[in-house]
Amino acid sequence: MSSTKPIEPPVIRFEEVVKSFGTQRVLDGLTFEVRRGQCLAIMGPSGTGKSVILRHAVGLMKPDAGRVLVEGQEPSKLKPRELAVLRKKIGFLFQEGALINWLSVRDNVALPLRENTRLSEAEIATKVEEKLDLVRIAKQSFDKMPSQISGGMKKRVGLARALVTEPEIVLYDEPNAGLDPEISASINDLIREVQVRLGTTSIVVEHRVACIKTVADEVLFLEKGRAHLQLPPKEFFSSSDPRLRQFLGPNPD
Ligand SMILES: Nc1ncnc2c1ncn2[C@@H]1O[C@H](COP(=O)(O)OP(=O)(O)OP(=O)(O)O)[C@@H](O)[C@H]1O
Ligand SMILES: [Mg+2]
Known part of the structure; x- marks a missing residue:
């Protein structure tokens, strides 16, 4: 056989x-x-x-x-x-980053977890911080708005958001x-x-x-x-x- x-x-x-x-x-x-x-x-x-x-x-x-x-x-x-x-x-990293202007860096990355999972806010915070660390965003930028960060940072936040749900x-x-x-x-x-x-x-x-x-x-x-x-x-x-x-x-x- x-x-x-x-x-x-x-x-x-x-x-x-x-x-x-x-x-x-x-x-x-x-x-x-x-x-x-x-x-x-x-x-x-x-x-x-x-x-x-x-x-x-x-x-x-x-x-x-x-x-x-x-x-x-x-x-x-x-x-x-x-x-x-x-x-x-599917995780999607858009060419233009496509961050949501009225959400902070942290909340942009948290969005797919809030929409697609039932994780607690504490669990979400841990995952979001872990992914932001991986894309080398410094802690002091976690609560900034997209308009307050550079183009390269937006790209990396977009990447963290694309990967956060693994x-x-x-x-x-x-x-x-x-x-x-x-x-x-x-x-x-x-x-x-x-x-x-x-x-x-x-x-x-x-x-x-x-x-x-x-x-x-x-x-x-x-x-x-x-x-x-x-x-x-x-x-x-x-x-x-x-x-x-x-x-x-x-x-x-
Ligand atoms: N929604 C749309 N309506 C009309 N034309 C569009 C639309 N989306 C893309 N196009 C056209 O299709 C072509 C391909 O666009 P696309 O954005 O895929 O290019 P690309 O290969 O990604 O270029 P780049 O390397 O500059 O990002 C372009 O000529 C663009 O103007
Ligand atoms: Mg393109």
């Missing part, structure tokens, strides 16, 4: 996804998948649809054609209640944006650590090569709305594909 294990379906799968805004076709038959515990990085020029891809994965956008599957379900076809259940499994799937939109190299390195280590410790499945949209080398199992190069290349980081960065070389430039960092 064969003892081969059945192959588990991918956690995230895009099948021939097409998406246009007016006459502008952004995704044009995009296909890729991410298996459980894997991290896929997405690279591509500005405006090619990287953020649009992440929005499809959480049902904030609906494909014009093709299918988006997350844990075997199509987010854009779920009823609000079913979508809410799926979203509980979700099975995490979507990171440019986690390194606005961070200096030292903080950046610690954030990348944190992303990797979360993947290893929790077996998280993730997509990371990122420009920085150092980040991708630390966190990604594979890298997808998005070009003209399709996956132009998808390779492990080592092969990806040494590829002689002309479009990729042109995009990366002579000294990719």
Whole structure:
């Protein structure tokens, strides 16, 4: 008898996804998948649809054609209640941070726990402080409002909020944006650590090569709305594909 294990379906799968805004076709038959515990990085020029891809994965956008599957379900076809259940499994770091202006740093990070769990306020406070420590936010900033902190800090608070429920799937939109190299390195280590410790499945949209080398199992190069290349980081960065070389430039960092 064969003892081969059945192959588990991918956690995230895009099948021939097409998406246009007016006459502008952004995704044009995009296909890729991410298996459980894997991290896929997405690279591509500005405006090619990287953020649009992440929005499809959480049902904030609906494909014009093709299918988006997350844990075997199509987010854009779920009823609000079913979508809410799926979203509980997903942490989303928005490109712009997307902190809620009228909530303090602490309350922004606490929000997913208050909405999705029955933890006591004391338990919530402990988890929130632990995550804020991990993203290197100093204690004196815990009670500041988003308008009182820098762009790089907002990004890190957004990251703490995306990770606070320890979700099975995490979507990171440019986690390194606005961070200096030292903080950046610690954030990348944190992303990797979360993947290893929790077996998280993730997509990371990122420009920085150092980040991708630390966190990604594979890298997808998005070009003209399709996956132009998808390779492990080592092969990806040494590829002689002309479009990729042109995009990366002579000294990719
Ligand atoms: N809600 C929307 N309505 C109309 N056009 C949109 C919308 N969202 C995105 N677009 C367009 O789709 C294209 C892709 O946008 P997207 O934000 O995904 O780019 P990106 O690859 O993430 O770029 P960047 O690297 O600058 O973040 C852009 O031309 C953008 O203007
Ligand atoms: Mg973007």
